[in-house]
Amino acid sequence: GAGVSQSPSNKVTEKGKDVELRCDPISGHTALYWYRQRLGQGLEFLIYFQGNSAPDKSGLPSDRFSAERTGESVSTLTIQRTQQEDSAVYLCASSLVAQSTYEQYFGPGTRLTVT
Amino acid sequence: EDQVTQSPEALRLQEGESSSLNCSYTVSGLRGLFWYRQDPGKGPEFLFTLYSAGEEKEKERLKATLTKKESFLHITAPKPEDSATYLCAVTRRRSASKIIFGSGTRLSIRP
DSSP states (O other), rough: OOOOEEEEEEEETTTTTOOEEEEOOOOOOEEEEEEETTSOOOOOOOOOOESSSSOOOOOOOTTTTTEEEEEOOOEEEEEEEEGGGGGEEEEEEEEEETTTTTOOOOOOEEEEEEE | EEEEEESSSEEEEEOOOEEEEEEEEESSSEEEEEEEOOOOTSSOEEEEEEEEOOOOOTTEEEEEEEEEEEEEEEEEEOOOOOOOOEEEEEEEEETOOEEEEEEEEEEEEEE
């Protein structure tokens, strides 16, 4: 695969419904990050995975948010009981390792709209 | 509290008109500062990493510099295709994997 892919590209859901967002990182990249980007704002760190280590969940805004990753492959971000303030673009990035010296490659994002 | 502030929020230039974007940061123990470019509807694209004051890096019409308090992204003789949002981000030594982003500068180059 050429780069990081995310699906769906757009998701419209009703308030209170659960949603799952998917990220396929670049093959061989051990680190995977999720970010949230609200309109006109910078990226807000949510969670990162590094190999088989325990994920850093310190950026998750509430217990409605959770994420999983199987090994060094696909990750899913789940938002339960969605609220209107969850509307944003959710970006996934991967890098060779979870260190600042390694550049992150971003996917195109999933635009989530909660009505 | 760690903070990254970018200015201006938006900048409109004429093609060929050089200028600079600013990124001011407050972080305890800077490990690295990043610049990214983001086009509408796309994820950020990595441009540069700077590690220490005095360091400079160049790529085509872009040059990034770093001091102890801020970074500048200089754009020389810009072209319309340089129009994008430019994001600055920092990471700390004690939490090297967590990156703190600024809100970006929207750059528009008129032909």
